[in-house]
Amino acid sequence: MSDKPFETHRLRSTSEAPDSRAVAARLAALSHPARIEILKHLSASNSCCCREVVDRFDLAQSTVSQHLKILVEAGLVRFEPDRQRSRYAIDHAALADVSASLTALVNSCCSGR
Amino acid sequence: MSDKPFETHRLRSTSEAPDSRAVAARLAALSHPARIEILKHLSASNSCCCREVVDRFDLAQSTVSQHLKILVEAGLVRFEPDRQRSRYAIDHAALADVSASLTALVNSCCSGR
């Protein structure tokens, strides 16, 4: 009944905009410097197994695996098991989509001025 | 000595790229649905005092104040005390800058393919 976007801490799922929650969730996956660096590394490399990322950064294997999992769950990185390795690759379309969402948000904010 | 981007959990401050930490920090400010909605509201309104935001969303005044503070500290919203009110306004330039940073990141990732 309320016309407010929140109902006790939860956003309404109005069928209108790209849903602030979805945008926020994907931005959250990008809001950690390690994950940004990992994304850059994935884009520069083509092997992209977990171990390679671990070798490149001073982070424990478990930590890297966790970051990769977050990126995969956010849909920004695709995962494909390959023998005993795990192949991680950037989902360029998804990444472009996030960028577009943010640009759209910014534009909507600027149009209101 | 290390050529790795991290040195025991801290990013090197290489004088090169837009610094993943800075980008991550600003994206973190955007990675909460309430703050996205608040930004949208600020862009659609021109009064933009804290109370108005409180009235619009089902959030406690202290919670809204905290969200606004985060947006201000991230440099995305400008703050100006006005009598007993507090005037909040979107910093369009900063917002555009964040969007540009993300776009640049995405582009750099796509160029590497």
Add this chain to the structure above:
DNA sequence: ATCGTTTATCGCCGATGGACGATGAGTGAC
């Protein structure tokens, strides 16, 4: 079968985030 490698997951822990209510300061109206 055994070893080495790679990976995901678990448990733990300190730090942070996000919500709230309560409080106090500041302002305007009376």
Add this chain to the structure above:
DNA sequence: GTCACTCATCGTCCATCGGCGATAAACGAT
């Protein structure tokens, strides 16, 4: 002055994040 209103901040609570080491599973090689 007092009252009402607005706001920032404090303290508290709980959940999540982000790091690590340890462990177990899966696979390749010997």
